[in-house]
Amino acid sequence: MVSEKKEFSDLRLLLVDDDLDFRNVVQMVLEKNGFNVTTADNGKLAAQIFGLGEFDIVISDIRMPEMNGIQLTHFIKAQNKTTPVILVTGFSEISETEEAYQLGANAFIPKPFKREDLLEALRKCLNTTPPPRATESFDLDYCRISLDEFISGRRIQYNIFVRLSEANYIKIAHMGEDLTPDRIATYKRRNVRFLYLKKEDFKKYITFNVGLAPLVRTASSLPKDKKIGFFKQANEILLTEFSLKEIPDEAYQDATIIVGNTLSLATDDDDIFKMISSMGGKGDPLFTHALAVNLYSVLIAKECGWTSPLTLTKVGMAGLFHDIGLREINKEILDKDREDMTPEELRLYESHPARGLELLAKIRSIPEDIARVAYQHHEDCTGMGYPQRLSRARIDPMARLVAVADQYCTLVWGRMGETRTAPAEAANRMGSLYAEKFDHEFLSALLRLTGVLQPGQHLRPKMS
Ligand SMILES: [Fe+2]
Incomplete structure (x- = not known):
């Protein structure tokens, strides 16, 4: 033997x-x-x-x-x-x-x-000699979920962790265990605010109750340091640029979690990651705008009571990619105000929704409705938008939502370096000058978030 x-x-x-x-x-x-x-x-x-x-x-x-x-x-x-x-x-x-x-x-x-x-x-x-940079990459393997929003079938389909510090997670529930409401309540009493899932399980989590194909299909072969660089840039922008005193802190924190999870999924698919990278990185207005619209779309969706993790992830991704068609438009055109564009330049500029649809449709792991948002985000509720002049009823609700976030973020942070508007003034302008263009449910949510409307208040509908 x-x-x-x-x-x-x-x-x-x-x-x-x-x-x-x-x-x-x-x-x-x-x-x-x-x-x-x-x-x-x-x-x-x-x-x-x-x-x-x-x-x-x-x-x-x-x-x-x-x-x-x-x-x-x-x-x-x-x-x-x-x-x-x-x-x-x-x-x-x-x-x-x-x-x-x-x-x-x-x-x-x-x-x-x-x-x-x-x-x-x-x-x-x-093991006394962990591989270099192991701690940095380890955090990228997890997605975070607010305990208040955690939805589970009783018998969980994945392991659940809590995070003690960078790269330090403990497993608190095993796959196959019953996660009872009592147990969730115990975690809350113990001041646990977030649960963590391994990234591959997060994909299961966001699709577990709807039976759809996972949002992201392939395991990535991208080098970890490239992903780390991407996350650092994105986090830096999120933390330094978009936090407004008007937005309640908790709502902002919870939305950034969903943005983080969306980016985490996005980086897991080589095709999607290439698409994001094509917008440029920190300092590129296209990327900054995409992150802002991602964040504010999620804030609005949550304010409207949307809770499905799959839907919120899709809303975030729709916000991230709505303007992807702009990457094909010449920068000199993008730097101009609409009023200063020649008819030919305007035609080119207004082709960006169709270009976005075409680009996104080529990526099999991007759901159809996300590509549709890119195509419809300049339609408006007066029926005078482009490219199709759709009536309100024919515009995808997610596109109507992203349109509100897009307009607000353009006013506050600019799209291509335009003069920026103070957040309070931007919100007021959205509620008065542009009120008819936008869906009132989503516009009201934005105005509540920015303090223009009181909690529970809605704009009075002017249109059917
Ligand atoms: Fe656009």
């Missing part, structure tokens, strides 16, 4: 838990993988044992008699900062987990856990 080389041969591990059955099962798994295991059934005994011998790693429960896992972590880190400590947490112990993290606990595994979770945590703690 050939003896198998074990992964963790000869490493000394201290296992602390007051539950004998649990301790026995975990000890068996650890010994099978090569660890030399010493056990203790409470923190006080564990502290004494730790003082007697040299241990490579400690695994401890949090709730125990005599001395709990947090106190034990404190003791161990005071003795020897470099000994890794892994804590086993129950789902209701989120706040204790935060405290233990501050004290220096190295990893957390949720109870009950699977063998692979345990081994993954051990590998993470015992």
Whole structure:
């Protein structure tokens, strides 16, 4: 018989838990993988044992008699900062987990856990030389969802995490578990605001209840550092440019999460990413405008009570790509005001919705309705828009919504360097001069967000 080389041969591990059955099962798994295991059934005994011998790693429960896992972590880190400590947490112990993290606990595994979770945590703690930049790229693998907006079937189809710090996530629920309302309420009481899903699971999450094909089809082969650069630019623009004092802070934060998730999906598909890159990056007005309209479209949709994660992601993507056809228009034309364009220049400029439709239709992973928004975002409710002069009823609702965000963002931040309008004045102008052009439901939402209308107030409809 050939003896198998074990992964963790000869490493000394201290296992602390007051539950004998649990301790026995975990000890068996650890010994099978090569660890030399010493056990203790409470923190006080564990502290004494730790003082007697040299241990490579400690695994401890949090709730125990005599001395709990947090106190034990404190003791161990005071003795020897470099000994890794892994804590086993129950789902209701989120706040204790935060405290233990501050004290220096190295990893957390949720109870009950699977063998692979345990081994993954051990590998993470015992591997002393992580690959360069691993922490930066790790965050890109997750999408964030506000706990208030989290919608789940009872039996979850994916693992759920909370984030402790950059690149530090703990799994708090396994695929296949029941996520009851009580459990969600417990997280809220423990001040958890966000849940995190792996990016590939986020695609499942946004499509789980509608049965549509995932928004994004391919796994990306783009280098991570290129994506990191993209996210840094996008975040910088989002954080520094578009936050207005008029917009309630919480609404703004929640919308930026959806924008972040949308961008995360977008970068996962090479064709879509190339399309975004073609707008240029930071400093390119086309890219800045696309991000602004992405953000404000989501803000308006949420203010209107749209909650479906799939719809909100699509709204964000529609905002991002509505003007993609402009990349084919000469910059000298784009720099001009409409009034200064020659008829030929105006014809070219007004071809950008059709060009956008054509560009987006070539990408199989972009849903049809997103391409339709690009085609219809200059239609207006008076029936005098372009390219088709559609009546209000024939314009896709998402295009009517993006049109409001587009106009507002153009007024406030300019499209191609025009004179900018103060946010309050822009909102007032939208509500008076342009009121007939825009859908009143979406315009009212924008005016409420910007404080021109009071919460619950609507513009009075003038048109049918
Ligand atoms: Fe446009």
